[in-house]
Amino acid sequence: MNPFSYARAGDTAEALQLGAASSSAYLGGGTNLVDLMRETIARPATLVDVTGLSDTIEEIDGGGILIGAAVRNTALAEHRAIRTRYPMLTRAILAGASPQIRNMATVGGNLLQRTRCVYFYDTAGSRCNKRAPGTGCDALEGFNRNHAILGASRMCVATHPSDMCVALAALDATVHLQGARGARKLPFTGLHRLPGDHPEIDSVLEPGELITAVELPALPFAKTSTYRKVRDRASYAFALVSVAAALQLDGDRIADVRIAFGGVAHKPWRALKAEAVLRNGPATAQAFRAAAIVELADARPLRDNSFKVELATRTLIAVLGDLAGVAA
Amino acid sequence: MKFTFNEHSYDVELDNRTSLLDLLREQLDLTGTKKGCDQGACGACTVLVDGERILSCLALAVQYEGRRITTVEGLAEGNALHVLQQAFIEHDGFQCGYCTPGQICSAIGLAAEAKRGVPSYVSSDLAADVVLTRAELQERMSGNLCRCGAHNGIIDAIRDTVAGARAE
Numbered sequence: 188m189n190p191f192s193y194a195r196a197g198d199t200a201e202a203l204q205l206g207a208a209s210s211s212a213y214l215g216g217g218t219n220l221v222d223l224m225r226e227t228i229a230r231p232a233t234l235v236d237v238t239g240l241s242d243t244i245e246e247i248d249g250g251g252i253l254i255g256a257a258v259r260n261t262a263l264a265e266h267r268a269i270r271t272r273y274p275m276l277t278r279a280i281l282a283g284a285s286p287q288i289r290n291m292a293t294v295g296g297n298l299l300q301r302t303r304c305v306y307f308y309d310t311a312g313s314r315c316n317k318r319a320p321g322t323g324c325d326a327l328e329g330f331n332r333n334h335a336i337l338g339a340s341r342m343c344v345a346t347h348p349s350d351m352c353v354a355l356a357a358l359d360a361t362v363h364l365q366g367a368r369g370a371r372k373l374p375f376t377g378l379h380r381l382p383g384d385h386p387e388i389d390s391v392l393e394p395g396e397l398i399t400a401v402e403l404p405a406l407p408f409a410k411t412s413t414y415r416k417v418r419d420r421a422s423y424a425f426a427l428v429s430v431a432a433a434l435q436l437d438g439d440r441i442a443d444v445r446i447a448f449g450g451v452a453h454k455p456w457r458a459l460k461a462e463a464v465l466r467n468g469p470a471t472a473q474a475f476r477a478a479a480i481v482e483l484a485d486a487r488p489l490r491d492n493s494f495k496v497e498l499a500t501r502t503l504i505a506v507l508g509d510l511a512g513v514a515a
Numbered sequence: 516m517k518f519t520f521n522e523h524s525y526d527v528e529l530d531n532r533t534s535l536l537d538l539l540r541e542q543l544d545l546t547g548t549k550k551g552c553d554q555g556a557c558g559a560c561t562v563l564v565d566g567e568r569i570l571s572c573l574a575l576a577v578q579y580e581g582r583r584i585t586t587v588e589g590l591a592e593g594n595a596l597h598v599l600q601q602a603f604i605e606h607d608g609f610q611c612g613y614c615t616p617g618q619i620c621s622a623i624g625l626a627a628e629a630k631r632g633v634p635s636y637v638s639s640d641l642a643a644d645v646v647l648t649r650a651e652l653q654e655r656m657s658g659n660l661c662r663c664g665a666h667n668g669i670i671d672a673i674r675d676t677v678a679g680a681r682a683e
Contacts, residue, residue: 285658
């Protein structure tokens with residue numbers, strides 16, 4: 188690990204001042220950044236500890252909830268309002284990492300964690316455009332069972348590792364940011380990028396910009412929502428495929444629906460096409476399959492991961508079937 | 516910098532790069548906490564910070580100044596083992612013992628989480644009181660690996676002790 192200086196930010200203004208230098212990085216729980224620094228993939232000269240900033244979860248006007256960026260993952264998952272009004276978010280958080288890591292990790296840090304692509308981590312022997320731009324991508328022709336099927340490029344086929352972010356994408360959350368030019372808000376689905384020609388850039392954050400909070404909209408039908416994760420072992424593994432979904436029925440027809448996939452792309456994959464197919468239609472297994480097929484029509488599987496197309500389809504059918512109370 | 520481990524204060528000079536785990540093992544000679552993978556995958560380094568379980572290998576020590584940290588050395592009272600330590604012996608909850616300090620600290624953290632109602636991924640009802648079934652205990656201990664395969668004994672030891680009335 189390269190040497191660095193450490194500073195604890197007392198408030199947002201101090202954090203922004205300390206974080207303005209291009210060699211600075213904001214530090215949450217450190218569960219990803221410390222590992223990246225140990226591998227010298229991240230080499231900040233200054234760590235700005237922002238865990239002392241807002242860690243509150245508050246009800247806001249309009250019925251939504253404002254979550255401070257320093258809230259720990261466990262604290263968010265166990266919060267009574269999240270458990271009862273946004274169960275997909277609690278389940279997504281609890282599907283991620285381990286209890287110890289969830290006790291450390293912050294909301295802001297979860298959003299900005301980096302891919303766990305093994306070629307990205309293999310500093311000694313692999314080419315990676317995300318880690319060293321322009322060097323190539325060894326995952327393209329390598330062992331790419333875990334990699335993306337949607338929205339990838341020839342430069343990068345990595346997936347976004349977060350579970351929590353899949354739920355936030357489905358819930359139409361908003362990200363609150365503070366930067367040198369003031370405050371702004373982003374729709375959650377606009378935070379992360381597809382790789383394109385610049386896979387080294389994960390998000391649209393500007394240098395020095397700080398995530399201060401995540402806002403959940405009032406979405407009453409999110410009380411009927413869930414998150415299902417499919418992985419190689421029963422627990423403590425990254426997703427092969429995951430689905431976050433909320434469903435509102437009107438009789439046996441679908442009044443409204445929210446869907447996002449994890450494990451399939453460089454960002455949490457909001458499934459707007461599938462939602463459009465389902466809205467105002469019947470809540471049947473055939474309809475769920477038809478929606479998945481439309482969403483996944485653009486899938487471009489790699490050598491080892493074509494199974495993800497059918498796995499994502501079946502997982503969506505199962506999840507919507509559970510929420511609708513119909514046999515899948 | 517001042518740290519508190521097992522109710523004792525320590526004044527240490529620290530390189531910012533030092534993990535909480537390396538501070539314990541290399542500088543303070545508190546070697547009960549083990550280094551397994553050193554990258555957050557195995558749980559051998561689990562310690563309790565203000566009663567919450569964390570991974571000391573991924574924790575930069577500078578972030579934990581002034582916090583109340585408990586390691587496996589702080590569990591017994593004199594020669595009287597912590598109830599969970601005794602249960603690990605009775606249930607054959609280990610073979611080589613390397614993961615054991617992390618398992619035991621993790622289980623203590625688990626019990627506190629269950630007591631305040633934290634659900635898990637396998638909880639069918641997120642709003643209900645926690646019932647620590649075997650499946651719940653397995654899920655909640657999934658961050659601690661045992662290469663000897665003593666998991667069944669470990670789960671038995673937890674169920675018989677700290678899971679308490681929440682066990683099923």
